[in-house]
Amino acid sequence: MGYTIRQTSRQDWERLRELRLAALRDPVAPVAFYEPYEEAVRLTRGEWERRASGRETVTFIGEAENGSWAGMVGAFAKRGLxxxxxxxxxxxxxxxxxxxxxxxxxxxWGQGREVRLRVHENNPRAARFYESLGFRPTGSSDTDPRDPAFRAFELALRPV
Known part of the structure; x- marks a missing residue:
């Protein structure tokens, strides 16, 4: 199956909302996202337009051959990372x-900068995927804000 990869724009807000809400309803969501579905569903059109515009976080979507959206990844720059x-x-x-x-x-999109992400300790499939791309643990971790008994570990892909 082929995909077209592109950044979202303000006009994509409804489709971005639909995909994000699907993500938050997915059974893996509790270990993949900190934003609760109940909060996301209450966001205004303006907030979704802002998210889709890429002003703060750029969102890349994968569009299937039939035009449906199949997946997404967000990225933002902060302090050179x-x-x-x-x-x-x-x-x-x-x-x-x-x-x-x-x-x-x-x-x-990072143009050679170090790329970091966090992966929940109960999401080993995601951790293996990121490691297959060259991401390695930084030694940093945070507690899961919804359940302090669990941790999210930081991984980094450093420029060669």
């Missing part, structure tokens, strides 16, 4: 190579 957030593939598009294409777009 690039942070990847909001990685999500619809279940039927997992294992197709789309995640790698979207991550490559986010890494390329």
């Amino acid at each position: 690039v942070y990847v957030v909001g990685v999500y593939m619809l279940p039927e598009h997992r294992g197709t190579g789309l995640a790698g294409q979207l991550m490559r777009a986010a890494i390329d």
Whole structure:
């Protein structure tokens, strides 16, 4: 299956909202996203337009051949580093190579800067995927804000 990878624009707000809400309803969401569905569903059109515009976080989407959105990856720059957030593939598009294409777009967007992300300790599949791309643990971790018994570990892809 082929995908078109591109950045979202303000006009994409409704489709971005639909994909993000699907992500937050997915059974893996509790270990992949800190934003609760109940909060996201109450966001205004203006907030979704702001998110889609890429002013703060650039969102790359994978569009399937039939025009449907299949997955997304967000990225933002802060203090000379690039942070990847909001990685999500619809279940039927997992294992197709789309995640790698979207991550490559986010890494390329970083223009050679170090790229960091966090992965929940109960998401070993994601950790293995990021490590296959060259991400390595930084030694930093945070507690899960919804359940302090769990941790999210920081991984980094350092420029060669």
